[in-house]
Amino acid sequence: MPYVLTGNRLETGDVLWWDGADWSLHIRDAAILEKPDAEALVAKFLPAERISDLVPVEVTLTEAAPRPTTTRERVRAIGPSVRPDFARPSLNVSEI
Amino acid sequence: MYRYDAIDQGIVDARVDEYKDQVARRLAGEISEDDFKPLRLMNGIYLQLHAYMIRVAIPYGTLSSAQMRMLGHIARKYDRDYGHFTTRQNIQYNWIKLEETPALLADLASVEMHAFQTSGNCIRNISSDQFAGAAADEVADPRPYAELLRQWSTLHPEFSFLPRKFKIAVIASDTDRAAMRLHDIGLQLVKNDAGELGFKVYVGGGMGRTPIIGPLIREWLPMDDYLSYMEAILRVYNRYGRRDNIYKARIKILVSELGAEEFTRQTEEEFAHLKPLGLDAPKAEFERIIAQFPDPDLDASAPDTLDLSNEDFAAWVRQNTHPHKTPGHIIVTISLKPVGGIPGDASSAQIDLIADLAERHGGDEIRVTHTQNLVLPHVRKDALFGLWQTLKGAGLASANLDLASDIIACPGMDYCTLANARSIPVAQEIAKKLAPKELELGQMRIRVSGCINGCGHHHAGHIGILGVDKKGEESYQLLLGGSGAEDTSLAKILGPGFDEDGIVKAVEKVVAHYLVVREGPSERFLDTYRRLGAQTFKEAVYG
Numbered sequence: 329m330p331y332v333l334t335g336n337r338l339e340t341g342d343v344l345w346w347d348g349a350d351w352s353l354h355i356r357d358a359a360i361l362e363k364p365d366a367e368a369l370v371a372k373f374l375p376a377e378r379i380s381d382l383v384p385v386e387v388t389l390t391e392a393a394p395r396p397t398t399t400r401e402r403v404r405a406i407g408p409s410v411r412p413d414f415a416r417p418s419l420n421v422s423e424i
Numbered sequence: 425m426y427r428y429d430a431i432d433q434g435i436v437d438a439r440v441d442e443y444k445d446q447v448a449r450r451l452a453g454e455i456s457e458d459d460f461k462p463l464r465l466m467n468g469i470y471l472q473l474h475a476y477m478i479r480v481a482i483p484y485g486t487l488s489s490a491q492m493r494m495l496g497h498i499a500r501k502y503d504r505d506y507g508h509f510t511t512r513q514n515i516q517y518n519w520i521k522l523e524e525t526p527a528l529l530a531d532l533a534s535v536e537m538h539a540f541q542t543s544g545n546c547i548r549n550i551s552s553d554q555f556a557g558a559a560a561d562e563v564a565d566p567r568p569y570a571e572l573l574r575q576w577s578t579l580h581p582e583f584s585f586l587p588r589k590f591k592i593a594v595i596a597s598d599t600d601r602a603a604m605r606l607h608d609i610g611l612q613l614v615k616n617d618a619g620e621l622g623f624k625v626y627v628g629g630g631m632g633r634t635p636i637i638g639p640l641i642r643e644w645l646p647m648d649d650y651l652s653y654m655e656a657i658l659r660v661y662n663r664y665g666r667r668d669n670i671y672k673a674r675i676k677i678l679v680s681e682l683g684a685e686e687f688t689r690q691t692e693e694e695f696a697h698l699k700p701l702g703l704d705a706p707k708a709e710f711e712r713i714i715a716q717f718p719d720p721d722l723d724a725s726a727p728d729t730l731d732l733s734n735e736d737f738a739a740w741v742r743q744n745t746h747p748h749k750t751p752g753h754i755i756v757t758i759s760l761k762p763v764g765g766i767p768g769d770a771s772s773a774q775i776d777l778i779a780d781l782a783e784r785h786g787g788d789e790i791r792v793t794h795t796q797n798l799v800l801p802h803v804r805k806d807a808l809f810g811l812w813q814t815l816k817g818a819g820l821a822s823a824n825l826d827l828a829s830d831i832i833a834c835p836g837m838d839y840c841t842l843a844n845a846r847s848i849p850v851a852q853e854i855a856k857k858l859a860p861k862e863l864e865l866g867q868m869r870i871r872v873s874g875c876i877n878g879c880g881h882h883h884a885g886h887i888g889i890l891g892v893d894k895k896g897e898e899s900y901q902l903l904l905g906g907s908g909a910e911d912t913s914l915a916k917i918l919g920p921g922f923d924e925d926g927i928v929k930a931v932e933k934v935v936a937h938y939l940v941v942r943e944g945p946s947e948r949f950l951d952t953y954r955r956l957g958a959q960t961f962k963e964a965v966y967g
């Protein structure tokens with residue numbers, strides 16, 4: 329299964345996705361990784377402690393964006409399902 | 425209400441300065457996340473799904489208008505223009521930036537508020553009856569005694585690292601509006617035959633993974649022994665409460681494993697040791713605190729009648745007001761449960777408006793209820809119609825207190841890292857389905873939690889819903905028969921769980937069956953369930 333790498337920015341708590349070169353607010357930018365590669369990145373970024381709660385997330389690939397396989401990660405990627413006005417644009421709220 | 429003295433303010437200001445330095449050092453990379461995390465948690469700051477969340481303590485759910493306005497200011501300046509009132513009578517903000525938290529805490533401190541002890545294994549915010557000081561049925565205002573506990577427990581060095589978090593509720597009437605027996609310690613203020621005030625003491629109640637109704641361990645605790653006895657209970661717990669298993673670490677497990685009788689014996693033994701040490705507050709300190717909760721200056725000759733010719737107003741009065749101890753006045757509950765809305769959420773504009781209304785009509789006080797609503801405790805009856813019109817204009821006049829759409833829901837997986845399922849959408853959907861017939865249904869307390877920790881009080885619901893994880897997908901268990909009131913009982917799981925649509929349909933089936941089998945409109949759902957048992961509802965839901 330494909331994976332993406334996520335975490336939260338230390339200063340703001342924002343949900344971030346690794347795009348291969350930097351961190352993005354949008355899961356549509358996320359680099360698609362094999363699980364070992366995602367885990368290697370966690371090990372790489374962990375010591376600096378600038379991104380909290382680093383974790384590889386399993387996804388399925390859709391036209392719009394990688395779609396996390398768990399509801400929890402879909403909520404993180406999109407925003408609270410009950411506040412569509414806050415939704416990130418990568419995936420539709422109905423995807424939750 | 426209680427105003428900080430120089431000691432209180434000094435403690436809070438010093439904590440803000442200390443925390444500001446801690447954040448600066450963390451952002452500069454001078455301290456590790458492992459070292460920093462407990463420090464931010466001690467200041468009520470969590471990292472949730474989308475951002476940091478801060479939980480602000482509202483002692484015994486009482487706020488002044490100035491404090492309420494500050495909560496609105498924080499929503500505007502540091503969050504996304506709203507806050508979420510919780511089942512612990514606190515408020516949470518969901519979109520906080522760590523780098524801004526020192527300034528946020530400084531703003532809170534400027535109105536005698538803080539966020540410490542809203543996280544961690546310490547004594548949490550003391551909760552109480554939202555009608556305290558106004559209720560016609562109380563023996564005394566319970567808040568001075570809750571305030572004394574607040575002062576005793578604030579940064580108490582011996583009780584800052586308990587086996588697990590610790591929650592205390594204090595009430596003063598036979599009607600329990602604070603789920604008192606579902607707390608680690610529940611205190612009921614009572615009067616003896618000599619007219620003296622003392623407490624009934626319940627210990628070892630709680631919801632969550634192992635719901636237990638707290639047993640009575642002391643029928644009469646004299647006021648003079650109050651703090652020594654609390655200290656004794658906490659000491660026994662601190663010494664013998666389990667630290668090897670987080671799921672068995674609450675005091676309810678200790679009381680349950682020892683048995684209430686043995687726990688009481690150990691507490692009394694510890695109390696006998698502590699009492700001579702002079703820990704109890706001197707009479708002058710009691711009087712100093714009590715004097716800060718005077719009866720508001722209300723005109724008992726104010727007109728004691730209401731013109732109920734407006735049907736919508738009359739419906740709201742019937743549902744959302746309670747008798748006040750002073751003639752010509754009434755207690756108003758402002759529902760934060762508009763049908764289809766998010767239970768407990770209020771915008772900064774609504775918060776500001778309620779602050780203004782409290783200043784004009786509420787004796788400058790607002791109360792937060794554990795059911796995620798707000799209260800104006802001291803409203804003149806001749807001002808009630810105008811007040812209702814203003815609330816209506818702001819979307820705050822839902823006449824649904826204790827009805828099917830007045831649902832408690834935790835933030836659930838829309839916000840919370842601990843949650844296994846979303847709570848709010850389920851509550852919204854059930855409210856929409858049941859609201860059209862909720863008057864016919866009568867009192868119906870529905871509670872939704874997104875995980876076993878039970879912040880949504882599902883075990884205390886007439887109808888409770890518990891969200892669980894089923895291989896990465898949300899699933900919901902249906903529970904029936906709980907109560908957090910004076911007839912405390914624990915809801916029991918009815919049968920196999922459902923998906924999101926299924927749980928709503930299951931609740932509809934329960935409700936439809938209740939309408940068929942109840943003995944009449946005056947028999948509450950809970951009473952019907954208690955009379956008939958689970959089986960008939962099980963057949964109605966599962967066929």
